[in-house]
Amino acid sequence: MARYIDGFVLPVPRKNLEAYRKMAEEAGEVWKEYGALEYIECVADDVQSGEVTSFPQSVQLQDDETVIFSWIVYESREKRDEVNEKVMKDPRIAGMDMQNLPFDGKRMFWGGFETIVEM
Numbered sequence: 001m002a003r004y005i006d007g008f009v010l011p012v013p014r015k016n017l018e019a020y021r022k023m024a025e026e027a028g029e030v031w032k033e034y035g036a037l038e039y040i041e042c043v044a045d046d047v048q049s050g051e052v053t054s055f056p057q058s059v060q061l062q063d064d065e066t067v068i069f070s071w072i073v074y075e076s077r078e079k080r081d082e083v084n085e086k087v088m089k090d091p092r093i094a095g096m097d098m099q100n101l102p103f104d105g106k107r108m109f110w111g112g113f114e115t116i117v118e119m
Contacts, residue, residue: 002115003037004080006072010108011059014066017043019102030093031072034086038073059107080112
């Protein structure tokens with residue numbers, strides 16, 4: 001059963017971690033309501049800077065920040081597109097103050113992925 005994954009990596013100031021967690025819980029409820037199979041948010045615990053690249057380097061991590069790694073699982077790319085269209089129109093997401101998020105969205109990166117191995 002090949003599923004589809006949206007993945008995200010972003011920096012969050014440590015002082016905003018609780019606000020981010022709360023926002024992520026609320027957003028996760030919306031995604032799940034519209035059909036996402038899983039919604040996972042993780043905070044860095046054992047993440048080192050590399051010589052060429054790494055999670056910290058990828059988001060230009062500052063001393064007072066941590067890295068968030070998250071993903072959303074869908075049954076297919078088509079289902080993901082359908083879910084995201086509904087999510088973006090939902091007032092709980094569409095009504096968010098994008099100027100006052102608890103993270104720097106300019107240093108966030110994301111993408112959609114087809115699974116090639118599931119065990």
